[in-house]
Amino acid sequence: xxxxxxxxxxxxxxxRIEGAVKSFDGRVVVDxxxxxxxxxxxxxxxxxxxxxxTTLMRMIMHSIKLDKGKVTFYPGDGSxxxxxxxxxxxxxxxxxxxxxxxxxQDFEKLTIWDSLLLAAARRREERPFRIFAEKRVxxxxxxxxxxxxxxxxxANPYGFAKSAGEKKLLDIxxxxxxxxxxxxxxxxxxxLPADVRDRVMQTIKKKAGxxxxxxxxxxxxxxxxxxxxxxxxxxxxxxxxxxxxPAWIREHETVVEKYLGKGHVGH
Amino acid sequence: MSLDWLSAYLIYALFTVxxxxxxxxxxxxxxxxxxxxNFGIVGFxxxxxxxxxxxxxxxxWPEALGDWGTFFLSLLMAVIVSGLAGVLIGWVIxxxxxxxxxVGTLGFASIMYWLALSEKRWTxxxxxxxxxxxxxxxxxxxxxxxxxxLGVMLLLxxxxxxxxxxxxxxxxxxxxxxxxxxxxxxxxxxxxxxxTKLILFALGSAGMGLIGAVFGVMNHFIRPxxxxxxxxxxxxxxxxxxxSARVWGAIVGVLLTAGLFDIVVQIYLPLPDSWYQITLxxxxxxxxxxMLILVLLWRPLGLLGDMRRDKLVERLGSG
Numbered sequence: 034x035x036x037x038x039x040x041x042x043x044x045x046x047x048x049r050i051e052g053a054v055k056s057f058d059g060r061v062v063v064d065x066x067x068x069x070x071x072x073x074x075x076x077x078x079x080x081x082x083x084x085x086x087t088t089l090m091r092m093i094m095h096s097i098k099l100d101k102g103k104v105t106f107y108p109g110d111g112s113x114x115x116x117x118x119x120x121x122x123x124x125x126x127x128x129x130x131x132x133x134x135x136x137x138q139d140f141e142k143l144t145i146w147d148s149l150l151l152a153a154a155r156r157r158e159e160r161p162f163r164i165f166a167e168k169r170v171x172x173x174x175x176x177x178x179x180x181x182x183x184x185x186x187x188a189n190p191y192g193f194a195k196s197a198g199e200k201k202l203l204d205i206x207x208x209x210x211x212x213x214x215x216x217x218x219x220x221x222x223x224x225l226p227a228d229v230r231d232r233v234m235q236t237i238k239k240k241a242g243x244x245x246x247x248x249x250x251x252x253x254x255x256x257x258x259x260x261x262x263x264x265x266x267x268x269x270x271x272x273x274x275x276x277x278x279p280a281w282i283r284e285h286e287t288v289v290e291k292y293l294g295k296g297h298v299g300h
Numbered sequence: 301m302s303l304d305w306l307s308a309y310l311i312y313a314l315f316t317v318x319x320x321x322x323x324x325x326x327x328x329x330x331x332x333x334x335x336x337x338n339f340g341i342v343g344f345x346x347x348x349x350x351x352x353x354x355x356x357x358x359x360x361w362p363e364a365l366g367d368w369g370t371f372f373l374s375l376l377m378a379v380i381v382s383g384l385a386g387v388l389i390g391w392v393i394x395x396x397x398x399x400x401x402x403v404g405t406l407g408f409a410s411i412m413y414w415l416a417l418s419e420k421r422w423t424x425x426x427x428x429x430x431x432x433x434x435x436x437x438x439x440x441x442x443x444x445x446x447x448x449x450l451g452v453m454l455l456l457x458x459x460x461x462x463x464x465x466x467x468x469x470x471x472x473x474x475x476x477x478x479x480x481x482x483x484x485x486x487x488x489x490x491x492x493x494x495x496t497k498l499i500l501f502a503l504g505s506a507g508m509g510l511i512g513a514v515f516g517v518m519n520h521f522i523r524p525x526x527x528x529x530x531x532x533x534x535x536x537x538x539x540x541x542x543x544s545a546r547v548w549g550a551i552v553g554v555l556l557t558a559g560l561f562d563i564v565v566q567i568y569l570p571l572p573d574s575w576y577q578i579t580l581x582x583x584x585x586x587x588x589x590x591m592l593i594l595v596l597l598w599r600p601l602g603l604l605g606d607m608r609r610d611k612l613v614e615r616l617g618s619g
Contacts, residue, residue: 094488126490134488140481143474144613151474152489159475159491161503164466167616175617191614207489 046109046129046214046247047071048093048117053102055085055092063088064271065102071215071247075238077258077279078251080268081292086251087135089268090219094132095122106130108214109245127156129214133221135251137200145190145203149178152207174210181206184232197224205233209240216240218250222257234261255293259283267292303443311446313562315453315518320558322457322511323535324542324550325464326504331536332544333473334500335480337398340389340405341508341535343412344382346527348509349516350412352378353431354422371434375513382509383502390501394494409532416524428523431516449518456514460507465547469616476500477609530585534558537588541595543602552603561587 048070055063063085070076070093078086091097093104095118105114106128117125125131140148153174158166182190185206187199194200201224208216216237222230238261240246252258258265258279265282267275269291275282282288323341330336355374365373385408393404416423423429435445467473475496478486483493516522534557542553561584565571571580595602 096484096488121492123487123490123492126488132488134485138482138485140478140485142477142481142609144610146613146617147474147477147609150471151478151486151491154471154474156490156492159471161467161472161499163472164463164470166472167470170471171616189610191617192610211490 044109045071047107049105051103054100062271068273070249073263074241075248075262077262077265078249079258084268085271086268090217126211131208131211131213132217133205133208133219135219137197139194139200144192145187145194148203148207149210152210198226201225213246215247220252222254311450315450317559318453318457319511319515320534321551321554322460323508324539324554325460326507327535327539328464328544328550330504333476333480337402338405339402340409342527342531343409344505344508345512345531346412347385348378348382348512349522350416350423351381352513353429353516353522356431367434378513379506379510383506386502386505387498390498394497413527428521430521433520453514461547533588537592543604545604549602549604557588557591
C-alpha cells in the first residue's frame with residue numbers, strides 16, 4: 034500500500050511515519066499525519082526550539098513511546114516494509130535504522146577501540162560461549178576502524194575518550210560502524226571542533242551518495258543544512274509544515290516568519 | 301600414604317576457600333563486568349545444594365542407574381534448577397536499579413533459607429538431611445574422599461577462573477561491560493540487553509548451584525546453617541577486596557579474607573579452645589566487615605586497582 038505513495042524514492046531506504054502523536058501532560062508535542070523521511074540522500078529536519086524534532090526522532094527510535102500511530106521502515110532493496118514501531122529498541126540497529134545521540138553518551142569503562150569493536154561485532158560473536166572470538170572480530174574490522182581513526186585522530190585510541198568532542202565523535206563513528214541504511218543525526222555538530230565537523234559531514238555525505246545510505250539531519254547550525262541537504266522538512270508546533278528544496282525553504286515566507294526572522298533573507 | 305599431617309579441618313577450610321573463590325569469580329562476571337550487584341549468591345548456592353540432595357535422596361531412582369548414575373543425574377538437575385531460578389530472578393530484577401537489585405536478590409536468598417527450614421518433608425528442616433557419597437563403595441575412608449572432592453572443587457574453580465579470564469578478552473566481555481555501563485546506549489547499538497542480562501544470570505546461577513551441590517556432596521550433610529548470609533558476604537568481600545580489575549582480583553581477595561582467617565588464624569594461631577564454637581564465627585564477620593571498610597576507604601577499586609582496559613586493548617590490537 035505505502036510503496037505506491039513513494040515512487041520517487043523506491044530505491045532508497047526510508048521511513049514512513051503515519052498518524053504519529055505524542056503528548057506530554059496533555060500538551061501535544063508531535064502530531065505528524067504522514068511523513069516520509071529518507072527519500073533523498075541527505076535530508077534536513079529544521080524548526081524552532083520546541084517544534085518536536087528531537088521528540089519525533091526519539092519516537093522513531095523507541096526511546097519515547099508513541100501515543101498512537103505507526104512507523105514503517107522500507108529498506109530500499111525492494112523488500113517489504115517493517116513496522117518498527119512494534120519492534121524492541123535493540124532490533125532497530127540490525128535493520129539498519131541508527132541514530133546518533135544529541136546528549137553525549139559513552140561507556141566509561143570501554144576504550145575507544147572497545148567502543149568501535151562493540152559496534153562492529155556481530156551478535157553471534159558476542160555469545161557467552163564464544164570466548165575465542167576476539168581475534169576474528171579484530172581481523173574482520175581492524176581495516177575499517179583504522180581507516181576511520183586515520184581520518185579522525187583521537188589523542189589515544191587505545192585509551193578512553195576524554196573530551197566532549199572525542200565522545201561526540203566516537204558516538205558518530207560507532208553509528209557508522211553499525212553500517213546503517215538510514216542514519217538519523219541529532220545535532221551532530223554540537224560540541225565538535227569546526228574542522229572535525231566539516232570532515233564528519235563530508236564522510237557522511239559521501240556515504241549517502243556512494244553507499245545508498247539515507248541521512249536525516251536535525252541541526253541548529255543552518256549552514257550545515259543549506260550546504261549538505263538535498264531536501265528539507267520544516268517543522269513547527271509539532272507538525273511538518275513545509276517540505277522542499279533547501280533554497281525554496283530558505284526563502285519561504287512561513288519559515289522566515291516562524292523561524293529564521295526577516296533579517297535572514299538575502300544573506 | 302599417611303594423611304595424618306592433614307587435618308580434616310584443613311581440608312574443609314581449603315574446600316570452603318576454593319568454593320568462595322568460585323562464587324566470587326561468578327560474581328565478578330555479574331557485578332564486576334555487568335554491574336548487577338547480586339546479593340543472593342547463597343540463595344543459588346543453597347538451591348543447588350538442596351536440589352542435589354533432594355533429587356539424590358528423595359527421588360526413587362531406578363536401581364539400574366547405580367550410585368554414579370543417580371549422582372550425576374541429581375547434579376545435572378541441581379544445575380538446571382539453579383539456572384532456571386537465575387532466569388526467574390534475572391527477569392524479576394531486570395528493570396530495577398542498583399538498590400532494587402540488591403534487595404531483590406537478598407530476598408531470594410532469604411526465601412531459600414526459610415524454605416530449607418520449613419519444607420521438612422523434602423529438606424529435613426533444621427536438622428538437615430544426610431546425603432550419600434558416591435565414593436563410599438570404594439571404602440577409601442573419610443579423608444581421601446574429602447581430598448577427592450577438594451580436587452573436584454579446585455578443578456571447577458580453575459575452570460571458572462579460566463572462563464572469566466577469557467571473557468575479559470572476548471567480545472562477550474565487552475558486551476557485558478557495555479550493558480553494565482550504559483544500557484540504553486548498548487540497546488541503541490543493537491545489543492539485546494535484557495536477554496544478555498538474563499543469560500548471564502542463568503549461567504552465573506547455574507555455576508553457583510553447581511558449587512553448592514559439590515559442597516553438599518563433600519559435606520555429606522545438608523543443613524540450613526550452611527546457607528547463611530556469610531557465604532554471600534565472603535564472596536562479596538573477597539571480590540571487593542581484590543577488585544574486578546582482572547581475574548586475579550577474586551583470588552587474591554578471597555585468600556586475604558577467608559583464606560587468611562579460616563586457614564591461617566584458625567589453624568596456626570594458638571587460640572583458646574573455647575573460642576572455636578561461638579567466638580570465632582563472630583570474629584570472622586567482624587574481621588570481614590572491617591576489611592571491607594578499610595578497602596573501601598583506601599582502595600575503593602580493590603587492591604589490584606581499576607580495570608586497565610587501555611593496556612589490554614593495546615595488547616589485543618598489536619597481536
